[in-house]
Amino acid sequence: MNTFVKESILEQRSAIMNRWIEEIESFRTDDSLQNISNTVYENTNREFIDKLFGAIEEGHTKVDRPLDDFAERLIQLGWPLHYLTRGLQEFRKVTIEILSETDSDYCQSIEFFQDIESWIDDMVNMLVNQYSGSWENTVFLQKMALKELSAPLIPVFDRISVMPLIGTIDTERAKLIMENLLDGVIEHRSQVVLIDITGVPVVDTMVAHHIIQASEAVRLVGAKCILVGIRPEIAQTIVNLGIDLGKFPTKSTLKKGIEAALEMTQREIIEFDSVKGGEIIADSNT
Structure with a gap:
């Protein structure tokens, strides 16, 4: 991520975080999230946004680990993949909206939008790959267990x-x-x-x-x-x-x-x- 964009995002951290939390509340109506308590949902949202800002602070080359651990834990708890992907898409929208309101010419440029898009897309791909790998491993283990129990003589x-x-x-x-x-x-x-x-x-x-x-x-x-x-x-x-x-x-x-x-x-x-x-x-x- 461009250094200027990174610094701009971190400067607007509080505004981005508050608006993102407001927007992501709309996900709460999804059927797959109905069994999650309000307290757990709110705490998970705050942890999610903290992980995103932590990834930005550490830089792209070190971003995998904190989000990896967070995503893996959500997988184990049964959270749907679209919670993470929609959360990232909402982070992109809110970030672009807030930074575009500044006086910076760069925040109005094509390069700015491309930089944000590229970073979010990389995060989405990483999370999708992690979810896919986790589910494939789960399905494989279930198949092996079924084979061991299936059709004994x-x-x-x-x-x-x-x-x-x-x-x-x-x-x-x-x-x-x-x-x-x-x-x-x-x-x-x-x-x-x-x-x-x-x-x-x-x-x-x-x-x-x-x-x-x-x-x-x-x-x-x-x-x-x-x-x-x-x-x-x-x-x-x-x-x-x-x-x-x-x-x-x-x-x-x-x-x-x-x-x-x-x-x-x-x-x-x-x-x-x-x-x-x-x-x-x-x-x-x-």
Whole structure:
């Protein structure tokens, strides 16, 4: 920033700050700021304007750090990006208005406006890049966490495993399901795998295609697949779409699926106490 412009801004600091605070109060009506108390909003505004003047005092080469820290804190608190960008735009407008009221010929020149514009634009770009990087990192970490929790293959009995599916299934997640399914079948030496779609809100042609592919892959590694959690509305959707799920067994509940899996592995559930009640799994060959 031009030395004269910098000194002029700092000389008019009090006037610029007061008018900027008045103007930025209009942002308060935004829906994204409604949950912020008046005290916090006012204190944040004053800290924001102090950071801007601090950046001007320190010079452009040192401006990143104080605003970086301030912006990072607002990101963590959930403040919207447009609060910062609009605040910078308002700072530019107020600064130009107040300095243009002085008698200085330079403050009426094109160079003056360009100098202010360039400084504000650099600040906006820096903040946008910081917000973008922070959100990209957050999204990446969330994706990694979801992958760790998504579609686990759980051994429930010897040679019987369950894969509960929850949420929407897209192409990327279907690939992860396939990998976990095949790795789990080998690791747990599963003979029967139950794919539970109770928590899948919508089963369309694409989702059914991925499930069919998964069942075929399980068959190729020497295991059998049972699809469980077929709700009435899901069954109706499958029929209406003409999806063929006849290649592998389907059950309405996980309990029925486990009973079928036990039968497929030559075991059954029998009662062991008619008085107290209870069940035990026994090999049907014994």
